[in-house]
Amino acid sequence: MIPFLDLSAMHAELRPQLDDAFRRVLDSSNFILGPETAAFEREFADYCGARHCIGVGNGLDALFLTLKAWGVGPGDEVIVPSNTFIATWLAVSYTGATPVPVEPDPRTMNIDPALIEAAITPRTRAIMPVHLYGQPADMDPIMELAARRGLKVLEDAAQAHGARYKGRRAGTLGHAAGFSFYPGKNLGALGDGGAIVTNDDTLAEQLRTLRNYGSKVKYYNEVQGHNSRLDELQAALLRTKLPLLDGWNVRRRALAAQYSAALQGSGLVPQHVPEWAEPVWHLYVVRSAQRQQLQEGLAARGIQTIIHYPVPPHLQPAYAELKLEPGRFPVSEAIHAEVLSLPFWPQMQDSQQAEVAAACRQLSTNVSASAADKAA
Ligand SMILES: *Cc1c(COP(=O)(O)O)cnc(C)c1O
Numbered sequence: 001m002i003p004f005l006d007l008s009a010m011h012a013e014l015r016p017q018l019d020d021a022f023r024r025v026l027d028s029s030n031f032i033l034g035p036e037t038a039a040f041e042r043e044f045a046d047y048c049g050a051r052h053c054i055g056v057g058n059g060l061d062a063l064f065l066t067l068k069a070w071g072v073g074p075g076d077e078v079i080v081p082s083n084t085f086i087a088t089w090l091a092v093s094y095t096g097a098t099p100v101p102v103e104p105d106p107r108t109m110n111i112d113p114a115l116i117e118a119a120i121t122p123r124t125r126a127i128m129p130v131h132l133y134g135q136p137a138d139m140d141p142i143m144e145l146a147a148r149r150g151l152k153v154l155e156d157a158a159q160a161h162g163a164r165y166k167g168r169r170a171g172t173l174g175h176a177a178g179f180s181f182y183p184g185k186n187l188g189a190l191g192d193g194g195a196i197v198t199n200d201d202t203l204a205e206q207l208r209t210l211r212n213y214g215s216k217v218k219y220y221n222e223v224q225g226h227n228s229r230l231d232e233l234q235a236a237l238l239r240t241k242l243p244l245l246d247g248w249n250v251r252r253r254a255l256a257a258q259y260s261a262a263l264q265g266s267g268l269v270p271q272h273v274p275e276w277a278e279p280v281w282h283l284y285v286v287r288s289a290q291r292q293q294l295q296e297g298l299a300a301r302g303i304q305t306i307i308h309y310p311v312p313p314h315l316q317p318a319y320a321e322l323k324l325e326p327g328r329f330p331v332s333e334a335i336h337a338e339v340l341s342l343p344f345w346p347q348m349q350d351s352q353q354a355e356v357a358a359a360c361r362q363l364s365t366n367v368s369a370s371a372a373d374k375a376a
Contacts, residue, residue: 001302001304002302002303002304002343002352002355002356003304003343004304004305004306004341004343004344005184005343005344005345006345006347006348007183007184007188007345009347010248010345010346010347011190013347014240014241014244017240018190018237018240020240021036021233021236021237021239021240022233022236022237024036024236025232025233025236030232031231031232031233032229032231032232033212033229033232034232036232036233036235036236036239037055037229037230037231037232037235039235039239040053040055040230040235040236040238040239040242041053041054041055041195041230041235043239043242044179044195044197044238044242045197047162047169047242047245048169048170048171048172048177048197049168049169049171049172050171050172050197050198050199051198051199051200051201051204052196052197052198052199052200052201052203052204053195053196053197054195054196054198054204054207054208054211055193055194055195055211055229055230055235056193056194056195056196056207056211056228056229056230057192057193057194057211057227057228057229057230057231058180058182058192058193058194058228059087059158059178059179059180059181059182059185059194060087060090060091060094060180060194061194061211061226061228062158062178062179062180062194062195062196063087063088063091063128063154063156063178064090064091064094064095065196065207065210065211065226065228066154066176066178066196066198066203066207067091067092067094067095067097067126067154068094068095068210069203069206069207069210070125070126070152070203071125072092072095072097072125072126073095073096073097074095074096074097075096075097075123076095076096076097076098076123076124076125077097077098077099077100077121077123077124077125078092078097078098078099078100078124078125078126078127078128079100079101079102079116079119079120079124079126079127079128080092080099080100080101080102080128080130081101081102081104081110081111081128081129081130081132081332082101082102082103082104082312082313082314082329082331082332083103083104083109083111083132083312083329083331083332083335083336084130084132084156084309084313085130085158085308085309086309086313086316086318087156087158087180088128088130088156088313089101089313089319091128091156091178092128097125098123098322099313099322100119100121100124101119101313101314101324101329101332102115102116102119103115103329103330103331103332104132104331104332104335105138106331106334106335107271107272108135108137108138108271108272108273108274108277109132109133109271109285109335109339110129110130110131110132110135110136110137110138111129111130111137111142113137113138113141113142113145114141116142116145117145117149120149120151124149124151125151125152126151126152126153126154127142127145127146127151127152127153127154128153128154128155128156129142129153129155129156129174130155130156130158130159131155131156131157131159131160131163131170132159133159133271133279133281133282133283133284133285133308134159134160134163134186134252134279134280134281134282134283135160135163135271135273135277135279135281136160136163136164136165136170136173136277136278136279137155137165138165138274138276139153139155139165139173139174140166142174143173143174152174152175152176153173153174153175154174154175154176154177154178155170155171155173155174155176155177155178156177156178157170157171157177157178157179157197158178158179158180158182158185158194159180159185159186159282159283160186160279160280160282161179161185161186161187161245161249161280162186162187162245162246162249162280163277163278163279163280164277164278165276165277165278166276167278171197172197172199175198175200175203176196176197176198176200176203177196177197177198178194178195178196179194179195179196179197180193180194181193181194181195181230181234181238185282186245186248186249186252186280186282187238187241187242187245188241189231189234189237189238190234190237191231191234192231192234193230193231193234193235193238194230195230209222209223209225210223210225210226211225211226211227211228211229212225212227212229213225213226213227214226247346248346249280249281249346251346251347252280252281252282252344252346253279253280253281255281255284255344255346255348255353256270256279256281256284256344258350258353258357259284259342259344259353259356259357262353262354262357262358262360262361263286263357263360263361266360266361266364266365267288267289267364268286268287268288268294268360268364269286269287269288270284270285270286270287271285281344283308283341283344284341284342284344285308285339285340285341285342286339286340286342286360287335287338287339287340288338288340288364289338290364291307291337291338291339291340293363294340294360294363294364295307295340297359297363298356298359298360298363301359303343303355303356303359304343305340305341305342305343306340306341307336307339307340307341308339308341309336309339310336311336312329312332312333312336314328314329314332315333342356342360343356
């Protein structure tokens with residue numbers, strides 16, 4: 001049995017440091033916005049190469065609170081990828097604004113910068129590129145367009161801790177970036193967590209207020225804020241993991257290269273990596289025209305896979321109100337019909353990976369042979 005993801009080896013190795021982090025917080029009796037949160041914010045900002053990090057309750061809040069701080073609200077529009085996890089869209093909807101989807105490049109599966117300008121209207125306030133599966137979106141043309149049209153750019157970096165674009169880290173490419181520390185992310189807490197990273201002093205100050213009841217001084221409330229703080233315990237746990245993140249990302253890169261080499265010629269197509277991208281492979285995703293047979297065949301061999309994501313946001317019942325009918329975003333719809341995420345985590349053994357790759361090769365050969373039979 002090979003699971004899709006197994007965090008137990010990582011946590012077994014880190015057990016003494018995690019226990020120590022727990023003890024530190026318990027002994028301090030300081031559970032909300034204490035020294036561990038402040039230290040993690042400093043350390044994660046430094047890691048990204050940015051001036052500020054503001055810890056919040058989860059990745060969705062990181063995105064939503066940033067849009068809210070920028071004054072995005074009802075009647076406004078925000079450009080989002082048609083191909084993303086629904087949180088990107090929900091962050092926009094929470095403000096009362098409308099998400100306006102733009103199709104991805106079919107090879108990178110990230111938003112296609114060339115298609116963004118046509119989606120801009122007088123109501124557009126911001127663009128939210130997503131660094132999908134850990135690969136940075138093509139940010140230079142997006143920032144150039146945003147500057148020309150007076151728009152804000154918010155990176156959804158929830159899957160991209162440590163990824164680089166032309167040498168610069170995700171989190172420093174837009175005006176601000178939202179990160180998630182959901183347990184399965186490249187840097188994961190043992191529960192929910194999130195953060196905003198930015199070089200903008202004013203935004204950072206606003207977010208520190210917004211996440212904490214709109215209050216700078218306790219019981220004095222400047223705005224109607226939220227309760228969305230990075231938990232002190234999660235911050236302490238994240239501090240034990242942060243120094244190991246680069247090493248885990250190196251291992252992810254090696255595993256991804258091995259998968260891609262082993263699957264060459266199999267008909268399974270991995271995410272294309274442009275020469276300026278240094279992805280951190282949050283997921284290893286292949287496209288297959290016979291995805292269902294592939295997934296079932298792998299399951300029959302005890303190999304667990306997941307689809308990220310089975311239904312694009314515009315076809316979810318949650319977004320029926322936008323009346324975006326099937327066929328409206330064909331590139332995204334084709335991606336959702338074909339993607340499959342293979343078992344992948346930094347502590348995965350080479351032997352486990354070889355078993356998955358061999359099974360994939362065998363199944364894709366069988367599948368193409370039976371497709372050829374049908375055609376004949
Ligand atoms: C995980 C994720 C989020 C949301 O993060 P949470 O911490 O679960 O709220 C947002 N966007 C993308 C692309 C994600 O993968």
